[in-house]
Amino acid sequence: xxxxxxxxxxxxxxxxxxxxxxxxxxxxxxxxxxxxxxxxxxxxxxxxxxxxxxxxxxxxxxxxxxxxxxxxxxxxxxxxxxxxxxxxxxxxxxxxxxxxxxxxxxxxxxxxxxxxxxxxxxxxxxxxxxxxxxxxxxxxxxxxxxxxxxxxxxxxxxxxxxxxxxxxxxxxxxxxxxxxxxxxxxxxxxxxxxxxxxxxxxxxxxxxxxxxxxxxxxxxxxxxxxxxxxxxxxxxxxxxxxxxxxxxxxxxxxxxxxxxxxxxxxxxxxxxxxxxxxxxxxxxxxxxxxxxxxxxxxxxxxxxxxxxxxxxxxxxxxxxxxxxxxxxxxxxxxxxxxxxxxxxxxxxxxxxxxxxxxxxxxxxxxxxxxxxxxxxxxxxxxxxxxxxxxxxxxxxxxxxxxxxxxxxxxxxxxxxxxxxxxxxxxxxxxxxxxxxxxxxxxxxxxxxxxxxxxxxxxxxxxxxxxxxxxxxxxxxxxxxxxxxxxxxxxxxxxxxxxxxxxxxxxxxxxxxxxxxxxxxxxxxxxxxxxxxxxxxxxxxxxxxxxxxxxxxxxxxxxxxxxxxxxxxxxxxxxxxxxxxxxxxxxxxxxxxxxxxxxxxxxxxxxxxxxxxxx
Amino acid sequence: xxxxxxxxxxxxxxxxxxxxxxxxxxxxxxxxxxxxxxxxxxxxxxxxxxxxxxxxxxxxxxxxxxxxxxxxxxxxxxxxxxxxxxxxxxxxxxxxxxxxxxxxxxxxxxxxxxxxxxxxxxxxxxxxxxxxxxxxxxxxxxxxxxxxxxxxxxxxxxxxxxxxxxxxxxxxxxxxxxxxxxxxxxxxxxxxxxxxxxxxxxxxxxxxxxxxxxxxxxxxxxxxxxxxxxxxxxxxxxxxxxxxxxx
Numbered sequence: 001x002x003x004x005x006x007x008x009x010x011x012x013x014x015x016x017x018x019x020x021x022x023x024x025x026x027x028x029x030x031x032x033x034x035x036x037x038x039x040x041x042x043x044x045x046x047x048x049x050x051x052x053x054x055x056x057x058x059x060x061x062x063x064x065x066x067x068x069x070x071x072x073x074x075x076x077x078x079x080x081x082x083x084x085x086x087x088x089x090x091x092x093x094x095x096x097x098x099x100x101x102x103x104x105x106x107x108x109x110x111x112x113x114x115x116x117x118x119x120x121x122x123x124x125x126x127x128x129x130x131x132x133x134x135x136x137x138x139x140x141x142x143x144x145x146x147x148x149x150x151x152x153x154x155x156x157x158x159x160x161x162x163x164x165x166x167x168x169x170x171x172x173x174x175x176x177x178x179x180x181x182x183x184x185x186x187x188x189x190x191x192x193x194x195x196x197x198x199x200x201x202x203x204x205x206x207x208x209x210x211x212x213x214x215x216x217x218x219x220x221x222x223x224x225x226x227x228x229x230x231x232x233x234x235x236x237x238x239x240x241x242x243x244x245x246x247x248x249x250x251x252x253x254x255x256x257x258x259x260x261x262x263x264x265x266x267x268x269x270x271x272x273x274x275x276x277x278x279x280x281x282x283x284x285x286x287x288x289x290x291x292x293x294x295x296x297x298x299x300x301x302x303x304x305x306x307x308x309x310x311x312x313x314x315x316x317x318x319x320x321x322x323x324x325x326x327x328x329x330x331x332x333x334x335x336x337x338x339x340x341x342x343x344x345x346x347x348x349x350x351x352x353x354x355x356x357x358x359x360x361x362x363x364x365x366x367x368x369x370x371x372x373x374x375x376x377x378x379x380x381x382x383x384x385x386x387x388x389x390x391x392x393x394x395x396x397x398x399x400x401x402x403x404x405x406x407x408x409x410x411x412x413x414x415x416x417x418x419x420x421x422x423x424x425x426x427x428x429x430x431x432x433x434x435x436x437x438x439x440x441x442x443x444x445x446x447x448x449x450x451x452x453x454x455x456x457x458x459x460x461x462x463x464x465x466x467x468x469x470x471x472x473x474x475x476x477x478x479x480x481x482x483x484x485x486x487x488x489x490x491x492x493x494x495x496x497x498x499x500x501x502x503x504x505x506x507x508x509x510x511x512x513x514x515x516x517x518x519x520x521x522x523x524x525x526x527x528x529x530x531x532x533x534x535x536x537x538x539x540x541x542x543x544x545x546x547x548x549x550x551x552x553x554x555x556x557x558x559x560x561x562x563x564x565x566x567x568x569x570x571x572x573x574x575x576x577x578x579x580x581x582x583x584x585x586x587x588x589x590x591x592x593x594x595x596x597x598x599x600x601x602x603x604x605x606x607x608x609x610x611x612x613x614x
Numbered sequence: 615x616x617x618x619x620x621x622x623x624x625x626x627x628x629x630x631x632x633x634x635x636x637x638x639x640x641x642x643x644x645x646x647x648x649x650x651x652x653x654x655x656x657x658x659x660x661x662x663x664x665x666x667x668x669x670x671x672x673x674x675x676x677x678x679x680x681x682x683x684x685x686x687x688x689x690x691x692x693x694x695x696x697x698x699x700x701x702x703x704x705x706x707x708x709x710x711x712x713x714x715x716x717x718x719x720x721x722x723x724x725x726x727x728x729x730x731x732x733x734x735x736x737x738x739x740x741x742x743x744x745x746x747x748x749x750x751x752x753x754x755x756x757x758x759x760x761x762x763x764x765x766x767x768x769x770x771x772x773x774x775x776x777x778x779x780x781x782x783x784x785x786x787x788x789x790x791x792x793x794x795x796x797x798x799x800x801x802x803x804x805x806x807x808x809x810x811x812x813x814x815x816x817x818x819x820x821x822x823x824x825x826x827x828x829x830x831x832x833x834x835x836x837x838x839x840x841x842x843x844x845x846x847x848x849x850x851x852x853x854x855x856x857x858x859x860x861x
Contacts, residue, residue, distance in 0.1 A: 037670055037676075037678070038678075038720065038724070038765075040676075040677065040764065040765050041668075041670050041671075041676040041677060041678050042676070043670070043671060043676070045671070045675055045676055045764070046671050046673070046675050046676070055745075055746075092744070095740075095744065095745060095746050098746040098747060099736075099740050099746070099747065100734055101733070101734025101736070101794070101797065101799065101800065103754060103757070103758075103761050103793075103797070104746075104754075105751065105754065106749055106750060106751040106754050107751075108751070109748075110748035110749055110750050110751075111745075111746060111748065112746050113751075135761070136758075138675075138761075138762065141675060141762075141764070142761060145761075146734070149732055149733035149734065150733055150734070152728060152732065152733055153733040183713060212670040212671040212672065212676065213669055213670055213671075213672060214670045246673075248672075248673045341675070344674075344832070345673060345674075348674070348692055348694075349647070349649075349673075349694070350647075351647075463659065463663070464659075465658075465659030465660065465663075466659075508663055509662060509663030509664050510663050510664040510666075512625065512627040512628065512664070513627065514625070514626060514627055514713065514714050515666045515713060515714045515715075515717050516666075517658075517666055517667075518658070518663035518664060518666075
């Protein structure tokens with residue numbers, strides 16, 4: 001067992017992890033980044049359309065508008081103070097990315113180019129605004145590359161292909177993590193004063209997802225098993241436009257550039273569901289519309305998908321109907337230049353050329369709004385009062401600040417990881433200066449080693465592949481865009497059975513040590529079973545519909561009873577966990593409180609929770 | 615349809631170090647539009663869990679699953695069964711030591727990458743107004759193609775010059791250098807050109823062109839290398855890429 005000692009241990013090397021690494025290291029801390037993938041393989045690289053920041057390069061914009069959109073988009077479950085920080089910090093953080101060399105596209109004034117995106121508006125919902133700063137349709141790729149490059153420049157220590165499997169807690173404080181070196185199968189201990197989880201989401205709990213195979217929620221599950229609650233797990237976003245059957249993401253930027261969703265009748269159906277912003281309503285609204293159209297028998301060929309049409313003749317026809325100037329009309333060349341990767345995906349996987357034909361799309365499991373609860377400095381908080389767990393931080397998708405509330409706006413994932421990765425990095429640099437080293441237990445690897453031995457030595461009849469496929473199917477069928485008590489109970493029962501088989505009947509083929517991905521995938525399944533279970537249990541508990549959580553049996557939002565975050569704890573028993581749910585954490589409504597304190601009349605209160613209309 | 619996969623395997627713990635062997639697997643109910651990566655997953659999940667490979671995003675943007683498919687470097691997630699037919703031969707990429715099955719040691723590749731100063735350098739103070747540095751879209755497009763690189767190693771490990779001499783920095787590192795050399799905001803172009811004019815720099819490229827078709831991102835790799843060569847010969851990046859060449 002090898003022990004590595006660094007002030008700051010960062011788990012995960014996507015945008016949030018690298019941003020935190022960079023800022024902790026600039027703040028003077030000795031930083032180690034531990035990741036199961038080479039950093040440039042992280043899923044931040046798959047983000048396409050843009051990163052929102054109120055730069056106002058193309059039209060008037062202000063952080064307060066971005067704050068408003070984020071809160072409204074989150075269906076008022078967003079913590080308002082956190083959303084304000086997100087929107088304000090976004091401006092300087094994006095400018096800093098440019099200073100680090102990020103190759104944004106440019107306006108005719110040589111400034112960062114911006115495009116429209118779902119739910120992003122000017123002047124509190126007045127009209128769509130150009131806010132998403134972009135580098136073609138590979139903005140996330142450029143963020144990931146730029147941050148990795150800067151980390152190399154700043155001599156950050158990387159432990160690539162080390163998979164973190166446990167967290168070390170000493171007297172209620174976090175003292176580091178345990179990881180497996182994938183190339184050798186050896187356990188390593190990373191001893192740190194501050195540990196930050198930036199391990200991304202768990203889209204692989206569902207069968208149709210935009211998420212990478214690696215997105216199995218390891219960090220969240222590890223923290224959960226060591227006493228950290230999960231917040232707002234019932235809110236899981238389905239992106240409306242995944243490639244039919246495959247789930248590969250087709251950026252909202254397609255609609256930002258004028259693309260429209262069309263049903264089997266040839267109708268632009270979003271005109272019915274969101275008369276004002278139509279196809280650029282927030283994602284939960286569009287995903288629900290696709291399901292409702294499908295139920296009404298208007299999906300393409302009756303197969304549950306819609307057409308996404310970016311052909312210039314279609315786009316320009318609607319532009320003309322909307323009275324747009326001819327100078328805004330698009331050409332084939334514009335589509336090729338602005339959406340090269342989207343065209344490549346469709347041509348490669350579907351044999352469809354989006355310049356000539358519409359793309360077949362369906363909702364795809366995309367993003368966890370919930371996760372490890374943190375404050376706005378990325379410090380992990382473990383109860384409704386906001387008590388900080390010393391030494392533990394989280395940022396990016398795995399964290400829940402909560403800036404996304406019940407539904408995240410497009411581009412805000414990148415904003416979140418840049419803003420809170422940066423704040424977390426700065427905070428850790430400051431924290432480690434005053435913190436002492438915790439004494440490690442004699443063998444911190446003992447209990448996790450036992451779990452790996454159990455999986456390795458299992459002689460049962462169940463394979464991880466089979467159990468995983470069943471979990472993904474029940475989550476897709478029963479805890480998807482629409483849910484109700486009965487279906488969610490089916491999921492909970494299915495998961496119970498799958499868990500039983502995972503803990504009593506598993507066997508794997510690979511008994512070796514070198515790159516034993518058979519073993520690691522089986523362990524990851526255990527993580528996903530925990531997170532899927534909590535998702536279903538949180539969802540069944542929340543008896544209302546809000547944002548991405550849409551119940552057939554409780555169709556309305558219930559502000560009277562449900563302006564609270566759910567917090568779920570796990571008792572640490574892997575095979576037969578007991579969960580406890582806490583509903584005492586109230587949503588932060590501080591911007592609305594300020595308006596009330598100023599005696600603004602109700603109709604002038606921008607941040608008062610109200611019915612969401614797009 | 616049925617598809618037979620012939621996979622070159624190697625496991626130092628079982629077959630011994632540097633002792634590769636071939637193994638065949640047959641899959642039934644294969645759809646012509648299935649990805650090769652999904653087929654390898656089916657083999658791993660349904661037939662033999664010891665089959666080892668790297669993969670993550672499954673749609674060609676993370677660069678994990680570079681391998682030789684019917685003798686040609688590609689990402690397994692970007693090749694469909696219909697692209698290669700009913701008999702598929704899979705091998706690890708060449709020129710890097712095999713660790714296990716389709717997993718190679720990527721460290722030499724990333725070491726070459728780090729040699730070319732693959733990061734933005736501009737020590738001038740940022741604009742006093744607190745805003746972004748300015749750049750025209752025309753200047754931005756000079757290096758657009760090389761920003762697409764995902765470091766998958768398909769180009770470098772298809773290059774006979776790299777196979778012959780592992781000290782050659784290889785096409786991927788040159789593409790990464792190109793991305794900064796032709797960025798009008800960057801100030802370390804000269805240093806990078808000096809690094810690449812060393813014996814293991816661009817002059818090991820013999821314009822064999824394997825790299826260009828190997829790139830899953832359709833980067834014109836050989837052209838980018840040529841532009842770096844020209845910039846070294848001219849002693850400047852100015853005028854190397856003609857504006858009319860920009861798409």
